[in-house]
Amino acid sequence: MTDTVVHAATPPPHILGYTVRSRTRIWVSYIVPTCLGLLVYIVQTASDLALSYQHFSQKEPALGAGTLVLVILPPVITFILVAASKEQRDCACSERNKCVALGIGLLKLFLFPFFVIFRFCTRLFWAIEGLFHDDDDVERMKCLAKATQTSNIELYLFVQAYAQAAPQIILQLYHMLVQDMFRNYETSAVQSLSLVFSAIDLAAITTSYHRMESQRRVGRHYPWATPQQVDSHRCQLEQNERLCCEAERKKRESERTITSFPESDKIMENFRARKSLPNSGEATHELHIQGEDEVDNDALEQLETRALLHSGPIDNATDEEKIQGTRPRLKVRYEDLGDLDTIEVLDSIPETPAPPPPPKTAPPKLPVLKPTEEDPPTPDLRRTMSDNEHRKSRRVTRPLSQLETFKDMLLVNAQLYIKENVPHPPKLLMGRLKDEDPEEHTVLISQSPKPSPLTPKDVVDFYFPRPTKIVNGIQQDDFAGRTVSFFGWIAFITMRMLSLSTFCVFYPKAFFILVGVHYALMLGCLALETRCRGSWSRSLFLLLLAYIYIFVLMEFRVSFKNIRLWYGGYLVLTLAENITISSIWYANEEFESWWFGFIWEWIVYSGILFLATLIVYYCILRPKEVSLIVEDDSPQGDQQESPGDQAVA
Numbered sequence: 001m002t003d004t005v006v007h008a009a010t011p012p013p014h015i016l017g018y019t020v021r022s023r024t025r026i027w028v029s030y031i032v033p034t035c036l037g038l039l040v041y042i043v044q045t046a047s048d049l050a051l052s053y054q055h056f057s058q059k060e061p062a063l064g065a066g067t068l069v070l071v072i073l074p075p076v077i078t079f080i081l082v083a084a085s086k087e088q089r090d091c092a093c094s095e096r097n098k099c100v101a102l103g104i105g106l107l108k109l110f111l112f113p114f115f116v117i118f119r120f121c122t123r124l125f126w127a128i129e130g131l132f133h134d135d136d137d138v139e140r141m142k143c144l145a146k147a148t149q150t151s152n153i154e155l156y157l158f159v160q161a162y163a164q165a166a167p168q169i170i171l172q173l174y175h176m177l178v179q180d181m182f183r184n185y186e187t188s189a190v191q192s193l194s195l196v197f198s199a200i201d202l203a204a205i206t207t208s209y210h211r212m213e214s215q216r217r218v219g220r221h222y223p224w225a226t227p228q229q230v231d232s233h234r235c236q237l238e239q240n241e242r243l244c245c246e247a248e249r250k251k252r253e254s255e256r257t258i259t260s261f262p263e264s265d266k267i268m269e270n271f272r273a274r275k276s277l278p279n280s281g282e283a284t285h286e287l288h289i290q291g292e293d294e295v296d297n298d299a300l301e302q303l304e305t306r307a308l309l310h311s312g313p314i315d316n317a318t319d320e321e322k323i324q325g326t327r328p329r330l331k332v333r334y335e336d337l338g339d340l341d342t343i344e345v346l347d348s349i350p351e352t353p354a355p356p357p358p359p360k361t362a363p364p365k366l367p368v369l370k371p372t373e374e375d376p377p378t379p380d381l382r383r384t385m386s387d388n389e390h391r392k393s394r395r396v397t398r399p400l401s402q403l404e405t406f407k408d409m410l411l412v413n414a415q416l417y418i419k420e421n422v423p424h425p426p427k428l429l430m431g432r433l434k435d436e437d438p439e440e441h442t443v444l445i446s447q448s449p450k451p452s453p454l455t456p457k458d459v460v461d462f463y464f465p466r467p468t469k470i471v472n473g474i475q476q477d478d479f480a481g482r483t484v485s486f487f488g489w490i491a492f493i494t495m496r497m498l499s500l501s502t503f504c505v506f507y508p509k510a511f512f513i514l515v516g517v518h519y520a521l522m523l524g525c526l527a528l529e530t531r532c533r534g535s536w537s538r539s540l541f542l543l544l545l546a547y548i549y550i551f552v553l554m555e556f557r558v559s560f561k562n563i564r565l566w567y568g569g570y571l572v573l574t575l576a577e578n579i580t581i582s583s584i585w586y587a588n589e590e591f592e593s594w595w596f597g598f599i600w601e602w603i604v605y606s607g608i609l610f611l612a613t614l615i616v617y618y619c620i621l622r623p624k625e626v627s628l629i630v631e632d633d634s635p636q637g638d639q640q641e642s643p644g645d646q647a648v649a
Contacts (some may be wrong), residue, residue, distance in 0.1 A: 010476070011025065011029040011476050011478070012475050012476060012477075012478045012623070013025055014478055015028070015478050015479050015480050016478070016480050016621075021135065022135045022140065023131060023135065026127055026130055026131055026144070028479040029479065030123065030127035030130075030144070030147055030148075031124065031127050031128065034120055034123045034124045034127060035124065036204075037120060037157075037204065038117065038120040038121075038124070040197050040200050040201050040204070041116060041117075041120070041157075041201070042117070043193065043197045044165070044194065044197040044198055044200075044201055045071065045113055047190055047193040047194040047197065048067060048070070048071050048164070048168065048194055048198075049068075049071060050190050051067050051172070051187070051190045051191060051194050052064045052065075052067040052068040052071070054184070054186065054187045054190055055067060055187070058184060058187060063171070063175060066171060067168070067171070067172075070163070070164045070167055070168050070171070071164060073163050073164065074156055074159045074160040074163045074164050075108070075109050075112040075156060076109065077159050077163060078152065078155050078156040078159055079105060079106075079108070079109045081155065081159075082105065082152055082155070083105065087226045087228070087229065088152070088226065089101075090226075091226040091227065091228070092104070092105070108152070112156065115153060116153055116156065116157070119151055119153040119154075122146075122147075123147045123148075126143045126144070126146040126147035127143070127144070127147045129143045130143035130144050130147070148223075150221070150222070150223055150224055150225050150226070150227070150230060151223070151224060152224050153224075154222075154223035154224045155223075155224035157205065158205060158209065158224075160201070161201055161202050161204075161205035161206070162202070162205075162547070162548050162551070164198075165198035165199070165201045165202045166198075166202055166551045168194060168195075168198050169195055169198050169199060169202070169493075169497045169501075170497065170500060170501055170504070172191045172194055172195055173195065173497060173498070173501035173502075174501050174504055174505060175191070176188060176191055177501060177502060177505045177595065177596075177599075178505055199490060199493050199494060199497070200490070202489075202493055202551070202552070203486055203489040203490045203493055204486060206489045206493075206552045206554060207477075207482060207485045207486045207489055209554050209556055210485075210489075210552070210553070210554040210555065211474060211554075211555050211623075212554065212555060212556050212557075213555045213556060213557060213558065213559045213560075214473045214474045214555060214559070214563070215473055215474060215475070215476060216473075217471050217472070217473040217559070217628075218471060218472070218473030218474070218475075218626050218627070218628050219233060219236065219237050219473075219628070220233075220476065221233045236628070236630055237628075239629075239630055239631060240628040240629050240630060243468060243629040243630070243631075244629055247629065467631070468629055468630065468631055469629075469630060469631075470627050470628070470629055471627065471628045471629075471630055472625060472626075472627050473625070473626055473627075473628070474623045474624065474625050474626065475623040475624050475625075475626055476623065477621070477623050478621075478623075480621055481617065481621035481622070481623060484613055484616055484617050484621055485613075485617055485621075487609070487613055488609075488610055488613030488614055488617060489552065491606045491607070491609040491610035491613065492552070492574075492606070492610045493551065493552065494602065494603075494606040495578055495602075495603050495606035495607050495610060496551060496552075496574060496578060497551075498582075498599050498602055498603050498606070499577070499578040499581055499582050499603055500515075500581075502582065502585055502596065502599055503581040503582070503584070503585055505585075506585045506589050507584075507585070514577070514581065515550060518549075518550055518573075518577070519546050519547065519549075519550060521573075522545075522546040522549040522550070523542065523543070523546040525566075526542045526545060526546060526558060527542065529558060529560065529561065530542070530558060538557075541557060542558075545557065545558065549570070553566070553567065553570045553571075571614075575607065578603065578607065579607075582600060582603050586600050
């Protein structure tokens with residue numbers, strides 16, 4: 001089936017290549033993910049808070065405080081990021097004053113779990129409301145637009161995955177592995193619940209944002225973007241649609257022009273074949289001349305015209321070929337030039353016209369008066385002009401007339417091209433220029449009508465074409481691709497977290513050295529990719545992005561020039577690290593519990609499952625690449641940061 005979606009602004013309308021109904025898309029793209037996200041958030045937040053209480057009750061204040069700090073850290077970071085972003089501040093203060101906006105921000109900071117639940121419930125309500133409308137109905141589209149409305153809560157959910165879930169997994173796994181057999185099983189049960197749902201949350205967020213930059217280039221915007229930034233992306237999609245329609249129209253015109261000469265190939269074949277053959281069957285024309293003679297061009301043209309009109313059809317021959325084939329070859333017989341003085345001049349043109357014929361009312365017979373010797377001589381009424389003057393004027397005037405015709409053709413073509421292709425100033429601007437002219441203003445002020453207000457037609461009439469560029473990206477994953485990608489990231493995160501946690505139990509010092517080296521390597525790769533260009537906020541974000549690359553890899557705010565090199569190198573590096581550090585403690589250490597053998601098996605099985613899902617996703621479920629045609633405004637684009645740049649930096 002043909003896919004009609006050429007951007008990444010919305011989820012694709014197909015599953016495994018088959019187009020699904022709008023109602024089904026609402027279920028798989030809105031209702032099911034929202035319900036699962038709400039369940040994961042409630043269980044994860046409740047288990048972390050309960051785990052903090054358990055640590056305090058078990059006389060472990062350090063672990064309790066650390067768990068509680070990880071829960072509170074994401075809303076604090078989100079509040080700071082929103083307050084530091086000029087776009088977010090302007091959006092918050094556009095409908096209310098600064099004090100009210102600050103109060104609402106602080107209220108979201110202290111009561112963040114309730115606002116997050118309200119966000120999920122709002123999305124779920126509008127998605128279900130859309131089911132009660134017909135397919136492709138305007139009301140359904142409005143409901144889905146409200147369900148996907150941007151909010152700062154989405155920024156909090158993104159920060160929570162890497163500021164709370166990832167370090168929480170490392171901390172709680174370390175605490176569970178260092179405990180002996182006499183442990184508190186209530187605390188272990190809550191820890192297990194927290195570990196499972198933290199891994200699910202981390203995998204879900206990574207699945208949604210792991211190719212964010214490639215999707216953002218072709219229409220997708222950040223879920224926490226301001227309405228102005230969303231409108232800019234919508235204008236980009238409308239601009240792409242307009243430019244694509246213009247390119248398609250020009251393509252159809254060019255195809256129509258090419259196909260308007262269906263016999264051109266045969267004509268060229270006949271032309272080459274005739275040029276390759278020797279000249280044969282040439283027509284001859286005998287002309288008796290007296291003195292200096294020249295070919296009469298007018299008579300020759302009449303002869304060519306008669307030959308073209310009365311000659312038989314020649315297949316696939318051009319007009320020039322027909323003229324060339326019928327044009328006689330001139331041959332002079334020199335034996336007839338013996339006595340040039342006896343040959344009469346027959347090619348002269350009389351200067352005076354012939355006398356008119358007698359009128360019809362004349363008598364049938366008139367007496368004929370014969371001239372006598374006494375009558376004066378009658379003047380010659382058919383004088384002829386000199387042959388030399390006639391031929392000289394014919395040589396000069398004929399090339400000049402051809403040049404005049406060619407000049408007129410060039411002028412007409414230039415005028416038509418300027419009229420059709422060169423933009424002209426709008427009527428409104430021309431009216432203003434006329435009004436500014438003092439002479440015309442004094443004369444036409446009483447007769448000129450009242451100027452009309454600015455209309456959309458006047459605005460559209462004045463359009464300067466701008467250079468365009470092609471932007472490449474990918475679509476969003478469909479439901480099947482998102483599901484397989486989610487389980488792949490679950491397997492990768494399980495393998496990564498178990499390897500790091502168990503290595504930290506046996507070799508804590510080496511663990512911090514390994515993490516530091518990995519962090520420095522990722523930071524160096526990011527600096528090499530971006531060439532250290534950008535503002536200080538962008539450089540600060542690279543420090544945070546290198547921290548995220550300790551656990552997972554995602555294309556976020558940094559566009560990878562070679563995506564296969566990045567993902568291939570990162571996967572080889574992390575797999576080598578996981579296998580090496582797991583083999584070290586499994587081969588050299590003595591275990592006091594069966595837990596470590598079970599963890600080793602989980603690491604191996606998770607790696608195999610991750611490689612299997614990676615192959616399936618890359619070979620079968622990988623999203624399609626799309627391209628947009630946009631106007632090239634790179635100087636302005638460098639000055640304005642992207643929607644996520646201001647919010648995250």
